[in-house]
Amino acid sequence: MEQNWIKDAYEKIIEKERVVAKRSRGKIPYTTKENVFDDHTEDICWWTNGFWGGMMWQLYAATKEDLFKEIAISNEEKLDENLLSHQGMDHDSGFKWLPTAVAHYRLEGDKQARNRGLLAADNLAGRFNPVGNFIRAWNNWDGNEDGSFAGRAIIDCMMNLPLLYWASEELHDPRYAQIAMRHGDTAAKNFVREDGSVKHIIEFDPYTGEYLHSLGGQGYGHGSSWTRGQAWAIYGFALSFRHTKEKRYLDTAVKVADYFISCIPQSGLIPVDFCQPKEPAYEDSTAAAIAACGLLEIAGHLKEAGDKYKEAALQLLKALYDCRVNWDENADQLLEKCTAAYHDKEHEFTIIYGDYYFIEAIWKLMGKELPIW
16 A cells, blocks of 8 residues: 555644644643534543643654643643542543653653652552452442442443553552453453454443443444444553553454454445444544554554554555545644444534544554553
8 A cells, every 4th residue: 555645644734733733722622613623621521631632742742842742731730620520530541641641751751740640540540349350430420429330341441551551660569550451351351242343331240240231332232333442442452462461462452453354344434333224324533543553553563464454554544544634724623524422413523532543543654653552
C-alpha cells in the first residue's frame, strides 16, 4: 500500500491543530456543534476529559511548541476537581490521567503530575473486588448507595489497566500490577467469546464473585459485537502483554483482532456493531481508529508475523484519511461519523477520542508517538 498519505496526514494534523488548539485553548472538548468544539469543563468528571490533553501532549512531543504544552497542563490541572469527587471517580481513571498527568510526568518529570497520577492509580486499585477478581466499572449513576452497580465490569477497563502498571513500576510495588493482571485474566475468561467477539458489560455477584450474566451495553443488543468494545479489547490486551510479557494477553489480543479483521467491510469503514442490521447502518469512526492502534501494537510485538495486523491497521486508517477526516482548519474536529452507542438518539457525530486515537495511530506509523498507555 502506498505510504505517502501517512506523512501527508501527519503534516496536515499539525498544521490544522495549531489553529484549532489556539481557538479552543480554554476548553475540554467532547464533540462539536456546527464544527465548533463544546466544553466539558463544568462536567469535569466526564470520562473523555483526558483525551484533549493527550492530543496536546502528542502534538507537543512532535513539535516542542509551547502552545500545546500549556493547553495540556491546563487540562490536567482542571481535572483536580474530579480527583476530589468520590462520585466522579470510577474505572476510567486511566483514560483521564494517563494522557494528562502521567504523560506530563513522563515528558518533564513534574512531581505534581506524578502525584496526580498516583492518586488516580490508588483510587482505581481501590475499585478491585478480590472475590470476583474484577475492577468495578461505575458508581451508581443516580448517586444513591443501593449497590446496584457493585458487580458490573466492562471491556473498556482493559484500557485503564496501564495506569496500574505504571504505578507498579513507578513505586516498585507489585500490588498494582497484580490487580491489573487479575482483572485482565477475568476479562479474558468472561468477556471474550470463542469466536473472538467480545461482550460489553458483565454483572458478577459482588459478594461471591459468581458470573451472573452479560448485558447488551452500547452495541446493537445482547450477544452482538459492539465494534468499539472489540477495539478496546484488541488494544487493551496487547497493552497488558507490553507491560507484563505474559503471552496469554497477546494471544487474547490476537484472537479478538482476527475476529475484527474478518469483519472489516471492503470500504474499511467500521459499523457501530458487526451484528447490526443493514438499516439503520450506523458507523463509528472511533472504533476504526482505536482498533488501528491496537493492531499496530500487536504488529510491533509479532515483528514479521505481524504484517497481517499492520496491513489491517493501514486499511482502516487510509479509509479514515480518505473519507472521514475533516481537514478544514475552520472545523475543530478531525474524525467524523463517530457514534457513542447504537441505540442513542444521536449517531455519526464527532467525538474527541476519535481524534486522539487517529493522531496516535499516525504518530505510531511516523515513529513520533509519545507512549501514553
